Amino acid sequence: MKIRSIRANNRRRCFEVETDACSYTFPYARLRLVPDGDSGVHEVEVEAELGDEAFTYRLTDGREDTIHLDAVLDYNRDPDYMHGLLLHRLTVEALDALEQTGMSKRELIRALDTSPAQLYRLLDPTNRTKSIGQMMALLHLLGRRVEVTVEPASE
Numbered sequence: 001m002k003i004r005s006i007r008a009n010n011r012r013r014c015f016e017v018e019t020d021a022c023s024y025t026f027p028y029a030r031l032r033l034v035p036d037g038d039s040g041v042h043e044v045e046v047e048a049e050l051g052d053e054a055f056t057y058r059l060t061d062g063r064e065d066t067i068h069l070d071a072v073l074d075y076n077r078d079p080d081y082m083h084g085l086l087l088h089r090l091t092v093e094a095l096d097a098l099e100q101t102g103m104s105k106r107e108l109i110r111a112l113d114t115s116p117a118q119l120y121r122l123l124d125p126t127n128r129t130k131s132i133g134q135m136m137a138l139l140h141l142l143g144r145r146v147e148v149t150v151e152p153a154s155e
Helices: 069-075 079-101 105-112 116-122 132-141
Strands: 003-009 014-019 023-027 041-046 054-059 064-068
Touching: 003 041, 003 054, 014 054, 014 069, 023 069, 064 069, 069 079, 079 132, 105 116, 105 132, 116 132
Parallel strands: none
Antiparallel strands: 003 014, 014 023, 041 054, 054 064
């Protein structure tokens, strides 16, 4: 996902971030360099050097900082981003469990009734096309218990 445009909204004290998929806001209060009465946001631009996946803002006193799109997606609890984050956490846990148990990959392939390519796909932390159900089955075989908790969002 790339940032198409970015705008500082000093009245609402937030950045308005537009991507191909959606529009988001990101409040000044979440910044490392928070604009105040003496140093407001002077300029903001999409960072081409970071693949249009971040933006840099400059305050009137000359200080600047860069914010990655992941921080915006995390703040807005974007469903696709949260899904990818969950898959990454499950994969890292599976890799740790595999190392701790000493179970062979060949044994896992047989137990999952799958191919070697599928197992390596499940163990790849960057792969986001696997399902949470597949990861839970893998973690179960590796002796890990996964619990899902649903609770009201804190605001």
